[in-house]
Amino acid sequence: MFDFDKLDKLIHEKGRLGIMTLLAARPSWTFQDLKAELELSDGNLVSHLRTLHDSGYVAVTKEMLDRPQTSYALTAKGRKQFEDYLTILEQILKVGRPGGDKSARK
Amino acid sequence: MPARGNVPCQGVPTGASFVKNLLASITLRGKVLSMPTRSEAEEHLRVIRTLMERATIYRAISAPTALVGGLCSLLCGAWLHFRSRPLPPGPGEAEFARLFLAGWLGVFVVTAFANAIFIRNAARRRNEPFVSPSMRKALWALFPAMLCGAFFTLAFTFIGSDPARWFLPQLWMIFYGLALLATTQFSPSSIPILGWCFLLAGLISFGVDYRMQVTGHFGIGGMHRAAAANLLMSAVFGPFHLIYAACTWPRNAAQSDTAGTP
Numbered sequence: 001m002f003d004f005d006k007l008d009k010l011i012h013e014k015g016r017l018g019i020m021t022l023l024a025a026r027p028s029w030t031f032q033d034l035k036a037e038l039e040l041s042d043g044n045l046v047s048h049l050r051t052l053h054d055s056g057y058v059a060v061t062k063e064m065l066d067r068p069q070t071s072y073a074l075t076a077k078g079r080k081q082f083e084d085y086l087t088i089l090e091q092i093l094k095v096g097r098p099g100g101d102k103s104a105r106k
Numbered sequence: 107m108p109a110r111g112n113v114p115c116q117g118v119p120t121g122a123s124f125v126k127n128l129l130a131s132i133t134l135r136g137k138v139l140s141m142p143t144r145s146e147a148e149e150h151l152r153v154i155r156t157l158m159e160r161a162t163i164y165r166a167i168s169a170p171t172a173l174v175g176g177l178c179s180l181l182c183g184a185w186l187h188f189r190s191r192p193l194p195p196g197p198g199e200a201e202f203a204r205l206f207l208a209g210w211l212g213v214f215v216v217t218a219f220a221n222a223i224f225i226r227n228a229a230r231r232r233n234e235p236f237v238s239p240s241m242r243k244a245l246w247a248l249f250p251a252m253l254c255g256a257f258f259t260l261a262f263t264f265i266g267s268d269p270a271r272w273f274l275p276q277l278w279m280i281f282y283g284l285a286l287l288a289t290t291q292f293s294p295s296s297i298p299i300l301g302w303c304f305l306l307a308g309l310i311s312f313g314v315d316y317r318m319q320v321t322g323h324f325g326i327g328g329m330h331r332a333a334a335a336n337l338l339m340s341a342v343f344g345p346f347h348l349i350y351a352a353c354t355w356p357r358n359a360a361q362s363d364t365a366g367t368p
Contacts (some may be wrong), residue, residue, distance in 0.1 A: 003154045012150075014150075014153070017150060017153065017154065018153065018157055021153070021157040021158055021161070022157055022161045024158070025157070025158045025161035025162055026162075026163060037157075037161065062275060062286065077222055086151075086154070088148055089147045089151055090151075092147040093144060093147055093148065093151070094144075095144070
């Protein structure tokens with residue numbers, strides 16, 4: 001039996017799920033790249049990133065290249081939470097599938 | 107017979123237990139409603155997969171590979187040029203054609219081998235398999251253009267006429283450029299730029315070569331088509347790769363890790 005309460009509600013929101021997915025795929029993303037890929041407004045993206053940063057899922061790096069640039073990366077905690085989230089999603093699929101994980105259905 | 111209505115029904119909770127049961131029921135319903143359904147989970151996994159695929163960068167040619175390829179091209183071009191100079195006509199040209207093919211295929215093999223080693227080392231550093239899903243995707247993208255290149259190489263070498271054979275450098279440039287452009291969806295921006303450079307160089311040199319043939323420029327003043335083809339190869343494959351290597355050379359450890367594979 002698995003506990004649905006373990007599903008991280010912070011990641012489950014679609015905007016934040018997109019951010020976590022992209023950060024899991026590449027070591028580092030700039031704000032502009034994230035914005036372009038997810039097609040979110042500045043305010044929306046800032047808000048989601050702040051939530052994830054406050055929860056310790058995302059690390060922020062501010063650099064001064066030819067202009068100020070903010071980069072984001074997953075922390076170890078964030079990566080672990082994302083992997084756990086994926087595991088639970090997969091378990092949900094198994095529960096609904098005939099012949100799936102029977103122990104999860106009990 | 108007991109009078110109906112005066113006896114409380116058994117099993118119907120009253121007072122505090124009723125409220126307790128009601129709250130438990132509401133909590134349970136809340137949990138069930140907030141529980142993601144199978145279709146919701148599928149949708150989330152689909153979003154994750156799509157974003158992951160889009161975000162995965164694969165650099166089919168790393169900077170060290172480009173350095174190896176560029177240097178080999180310059181060395182091979184110089185060796186062929188000085189070894190066969192002055193180029194004898196007739197049988198000498200056929201001999202040069204064999205050397206030309208062997209030399210440039212050698213450059214391709216050495217560069218591909220070096221690329222495989224760099225990718226393997228990068229994969230080991232990250233504890234990832236050598237043949238990653240991204241690598242498979244890149245190879246499938248590169249395959250059609252490379253297959254065409256191989257096909258025309260074989261066709262022009264074994265059944266083509268001599269004049270057709272010396273169009274091979276342009277064809278190699280065009281198909282190499284197209285192969286790189288085929289990886290645009292999951293490449294860093296430098297790869298399609300390199301692809302465009304090769305494609306344009308191939309098309310332009312094809313036009314120039316054809317024009318020079320038509321106007322009979324070859325054979326005048328020691329200018330020989332075979333030698334020109336060799337110089338064209340080293341002048342394009344050498345500097346283009348060296349410039350690419352200089353522009354994309356990893357400046358820190360994180361970048362060097364992404365150089366070979368995603």
